[in-house]
Amino acid sequence: MEQVRALLFDVFGTVVDWRSGVIRDVTALAGQHGADIDAASFADRWRAAYRPAMNQVRTGELPWTNLDGLHRRTLDQLLAGTGLASLDEAGRAWLTTCWHRLDPWPDAVAGLERLRQRSIIAAFSNGNVALLVDMARWGGLPWDFVASAELFRHYKPDPQTYLGAAGLLSLAPAEVMVVAAHNDDLMAADDLGLATAFVPRPGDLGPNHQANQEPARRYTCVAADFGDLADQLGA
Amino acid sequence: MEQVRALLFDVFGTVVDWRSGVIRDVTALAGQHGADIDAASFADRWRAAYRPAMNQVRTGELPWTNLDGLHRRTLDQLLAGTGLASLDEAGRAWLTTCWHRLDPWPDAVAGLERLRQRSIIAAFSNGNVALLVDMARWGGLPWDFVASAELFRHYKPDPQTYLGAAGLLSLAPAEVMVVAAHNDDLMAADDLGLATAFVPRPGDLGPNHQANQEPARRYTCVAADFGDLADQLGA
Numbered sequence: 001m002e003q004v005r006a007l008l009f010d011v012f013g014t015v016v017d018w019r020s021g022v023i024r025d026v027t028a029l030a031g032q033h034g035a036d037i038d039a040a041s042f043a044d045r046w047r048a049a050y051r052p053a054m055n056q057v058r059t060g061e062l063p064w065t066n067l068d069g070l071h072r073r074t075l076d077q078l079l080a081g082t083g084l085a086s087l088d089e090a091g092r093a094w095l096t097t098c099w100h101r102l103d104p105w106p107d108a109v110a111g112l113e114r115l116r117q118r119s120i121i122a123a124f125s126n127g128n129v130a131l132l133v134d135m136a137r138w139g140g141l142p143w144d145f146v147a148s149a150e151l152f153r154h155y156k157p158d159p160q161t162y163l164g165a166a167g168l169l170s171l172a173p174a175e176v177m178v179v180a181a182h183n184d185d186l187m188a189a190d191d192l193g194l195a196t197a198f199v200p201r202p203g204d205l206g207p208n209h210q211a212n213q214e215p216a217r218r219y220t221c222v223a224a225d226f227g228d229l230a231d232q233l234g235a
Numbered sequence: 236m237e238q239v240r241a242l243l244f245d246v247f248g249t250v251v252d253w254r255s256g257v258i259r260d261v262t263a264l265a266g267q268h269g270a271d272i273d274a275a276s277f278a279d280r281w282r283a284a285y286r287p288a289m290n291q292v293r294t295g296e297l298p299w300t301n302l303d304g305l306h307r308r309t310l311d312q313l314l315a316g317t318g319l320a321s322l323d324e325a326g327r328a329w330l331t332t333c334w335h336r337l338d339p340w341p342d343a344v345a346g347l348e349r350l351r352q353r354s355i356i357a358a359f360s361n362g363n364v365a366l367l368v369d370m371a372r373w374g375g376l377p378w379d380f381v382a383s384a385e386l387f388r389h390y391k392p393d394p395q396t397y398l399g400a401a402g403l404l405s406l407a408p409a410e411v412m413v414v415a416a417h418n419d420d421l422m423a424a425d426d427l428g429l430a431t432a433f434v435p436r437p438g439d440l441g442p443n444h445q446a447n448q449e450p451a452r453r454y455t456c457v458a459a460d461f462g463d464l465a466d467q468l469g470a
Binding site (some may be wrong): 068128130133137145148150151169170171 | 303355363364365368371372379380381383385386403404405406
């Protein structure tokens with residue numbers, strides 16, 4: 001761990017609680033329009049639509065489209081069958097940017113501030129730059145750099161994102177640690193020689209999902225939260 | 236000015252005092268090696284070598300090379316004729332990164348903190364990402380985003396940098412203001428429809444140079460320093 005000079009943080013689920021934030025804004029909008037919507041189910045279906053949409057980009061079926069663009073596409077599809085089917089452009093634009101307004105997990109900001117004393121810290125997310133910049137300002141996330149997938153026009157877990165982020169920081173893969181609550185992200189990083197830190201987030205997918213509760217591989221480190229990660233890194 | 240939502244700051248000369256920082260580190264290294272070097276002249280010649288080297292990239296004569304790479308090339312050329320001609324690899328690597336260790340002008344950090352309350356603020360520089368990230372950590376520059384030329388593989392004043400930075404922030408050109416102490420940078424921005432703020436920095440090039448003391452065009456605003464810019468933008 002001594003050679004790690006930069007920490008790349010997965011964001012959705014690892015740093016911020018995407019589900020509560022999406023539920024909050026869906027609930028608010030439904031209330032304004034008198035629409036009867038199960039906001040939790042809507043949030044889960046919206047999140048579930050993310051991976052297939054992203055894979056359309058990864059396979060070349062869709063041209064490069066950033067995450068705001070994908071969220072808007074999947075939102076339009078989801079709204080069609082709901083009480084918000086006639087939601088106007090301004091409402092759709094506002095709801096799309098609910099992903100810019102997600103709150104950090106309670107330990108995140110204090111942990112990042114400690115970790116930043118030791119290492120460069122960067123957002124490392126499939127979120128686009130504008131989304132990640134807005135979110136950092138919203139939640140007080142003290143990033144040194146925003147290493148968005150948009151910079152590489154590739155989505156995680158494509159290798160171009162991991163190696164591209166290390167390259168922009170002028171670091172070798174082994175000098176960079178990916179911090180994530182998701183095994184697929186960490187396994188891709190590990191395969192490329194990056195260091196890995198697993199921080200499970202039991203609330204990530206809501207109360208009825210059990211994925212990613214345990215490390216699927218031997219990682220560089222496993223931490224209970226960002227404070228524990230700071231302890232283990234001597235920050 | 237009301238429509239401006241992000242401020243893109245030129246860095247060398249506009250935010251940081253590159254000349255004092257380079258002189259400081261050249262002086263320190265020369266002292267360690269007992270070499271007799273005119274550090275101010277060395278700094279000026281190193282800076283003067285930057286534009287021709289960058290133009291070799293802009294014209295395609297050199298493949299894409301980031302600013303650390305260009306600084307190292309020009310350093311090796313300059314050292315040849317000096318008392319540090321036999322400087323070893325570690326010394327050359329350290330001196331190359333003196334451009335990562337430049338101090339902000341006295342008004343810069345406080346001004347940026349105020350401006351950040353109003354708008355997104357980003358470094359917008361020909362410096363590479365690692366350089367700009369190190370410099371922000373060194374000097375406490377509170378960037379929301381590091382919009383390095385390296386992200387676009389084009390150097391300012393190529394249009395790809397101005398339009399690329401606005402695009403990554405999901406903003407129209409007119410919603411973005413370039414802040415710089417140099418007319419060439421601002422004129423390129425203005426030609427593309429970006430807003431412009433001229434902040435002259437009389438100390439930029441040392442005591443014997445008079446370039447960029449006056450605005451060469453009518454800009455969106457002219458400010459005495461970043462505090463004055465914050466006042467004018469209502470930050």
